[in-house]
Amino acid sequence: MSLKIDTKCLHIQNKEESDCHYGAISYPIYQTATYAHPEVGKSTGFDYSRLQNPTRQQVEKVIAQLENGIDALAFSSGMAAITALMELFKYGDHIITDADLYGGTIRLFDNINVKNGIEFTHIDFTKSEPENFIRENTKAIYIETPTNPMMRVTDIEKVSKIAKEHNLLLIVDNTFLSPYFQNPLNLGADIVIHSGTKFLGGHNDTLAGFIVTNREDISEKLRFIIKTVGSGLSPFDSWLILRGIKTLAIRMEKSQENAFEIVKYLQSEPKVRKVYYPGIEGSQGYEICRRQARGFGSMLSFEVESAELAKHILKYTKLIPFAESLGGVESLLTYPCTQTHADVPEEERIANGITDCVLRMSVGIEAASDLVADLKYAIDSYDGYKGRYI
Numbered sequence: 341m342s343l344k345i346d347t348k349c350l351h352i353q354n355k356e357e358s359d360c361h362y363g364a365i366s367y368p369i370y371q372t373a374t375y376a377h378p379e380v381g382k383s384t385g386f387d388y389s390r391l392q393n394p395t396r397q398q399v400e401k402v403i404a405q406l407e408n409g410i411d412a413l414a415f416s417s418g419m420a421a422i423t424a425l426m427e428l429f430k431y432g433d434h435i436i437t438d439a440d441l442y443g444g445t446i447r448l449f450d451n452i453n454v455k456n457g458i459e460f461t462h463i464d465f466t467k468s469e470p471e472n473f474i475r476e477n478t479k480a481i482y483i484e485t486p487t488n489p490m491m492r493v494t495d496i497e498k499v500s501k502i503a504k505e506h507n508l509l510l511i512v513d514n515t516f517l518s519p520y521f522q523n524p525l526n527l528g529a530d531i532v533i534h535s536g537t538k539f540l541g542g543h544n545d546t547l548a549g550f551i552v553t554n555r556e557d558i559s560e561k562l563r564f565i566i567k568t569v570g571s572g573l574s575p576f577d578s579w580l581i582l583r584g585i586k587t588l589a590i591r592m593e594k595s596q597e598n599a600f601e602i603v604k605y606l607q608s609e610p611k612v613r614k615v616y617y618p619g620i621e622g623s624q625g626y627e628i629c630r631r632q633a634r635g636f637g638s639m640l641s642f643e644v645e646s647a648e649l650a651k652h653i654l655k656y657t658k659l660i661p662f663a664e665s666l667g668g669v670e671s672l673l674t675y676p677c678t679q680t681h682a683d684v685p686e687e688e689r690i691a692n693g694i695t696d697c698v699l700r701m702s703v704g705i706e707a708a709s710d711l712v713a714d715l716k717y718a719i720d721s722y723d724g725y726k727g728r729y730i
């Protein structure tokens with residue numbers, strides 16, 4: 341039976357297995373470090389929780405199915421997942437990446453992985469042809485789409501054809517759209533990354549990360565890496581993600597609906613210079629996103645007329661917190677230049693359009709009218725009052 345994704349989010353647990361859990365509808369948290377063996381040469385399938393734990397295995401099965409992969413591995417954070425992923429590469433390997441990636445990923449690549457002899461070229465996939473940057477030692481292409489925070493959209497299928505022609509791995513960080521709206525493996529990617537901290541968990545209450553693949557050889561290598569480096573997700577956090585996923589569909593729909601309302605307001609606001617959201621008709625990513633995804637998501641960025649106004653908004657919204665992170669039920673406003681992208685060299689950051697006038701918003705599931713009123717209140721209170729609250 342081929343289930344719709346809304347149903348899959350709730351009913352992936354298989355019936356046979358549920359018998360050994362007394363029919364519990366919520367998957368149990370196996371808070372154990374180790375497992376007793378019946379005799380030499382026999383195992384329950386579990387030996388030690390660094391290698392595998394039943395609750396972690398369950399969340400991995402769910403994520404693998406949502407992304408149409410053959411295997412998913414759960415890590416203690418998105419960065420732990422990407423760090424483990426990079427163990428697939430060795431000294432002298434070269435990777436082409438998008439220039440507009442999550443700041444922590446750029447920090448990992450340019451400070452830690454580079455130290456280990458891995459080379460990177462960061463390019464703008466909307467402007468440059470990746471083929472021009474392929475070298476003899478190039479092993480992979482690493483992208484996010486839409487990008488963070490400029491919401492640029494990359495054609496996954498097109499890039500996957502180039503990757504296949506040159507025998508490169510295509511890695512896609514799918515955090516922003518989640519498996520509810522986009523499945524990069526279906527579009528030719530070999531590996532999908534998720535920060536489970538974001539939409540999958542959905543409640544701003546835990547960190548998690550995932551690697552999903554549809555290739556046996558990669559899955560085998562990653563299984564060896566996770567048991568060796570020891571950054572697997574804990575049983576309780578695995579359970580929190582399982583619980584989060586139960587409402588993934590309804591959260592994604594509501595927050596996207598809200599995002600459209602906020603975009604409409606921001607576009608009508610004279611002090612807002614530009615709004616970046618792939619759901620805007622005629623925008624760079626609109627057509628590609630419509631073709632390769634089932635939605636546009638609920639992440640947006642906007643540029644206001646001055647840095648003072650940007651800072652004023654962050655101080656004077658009453659409802660929307662000024663906080664890092666995204667993908668939770670609560671809306672959040674982020675200031676990329678001092679938060680997520682503070683460690684990206686200034687020149688590179690500004691070349692990407694991430695100036696001190698740009699704010700990023702993760703739209704949650706509040707009433708859209710309250711969110712619009714909060715933003716409007718903060719913006720209106722700026723004019724003529726030089727930052728003083730009225």
Ligand SMILES: *Cc1c(COP(=O)(O)O)cnc(C)c1O
Nearest residue numbers: 417418419442515535537547548
């Ligand atoms: C947050 C984020 C990460 C890192 O994940 P953590 O769970 O914070 O370690 C990676 N990629 C993207 C796109 C993210 O938003």
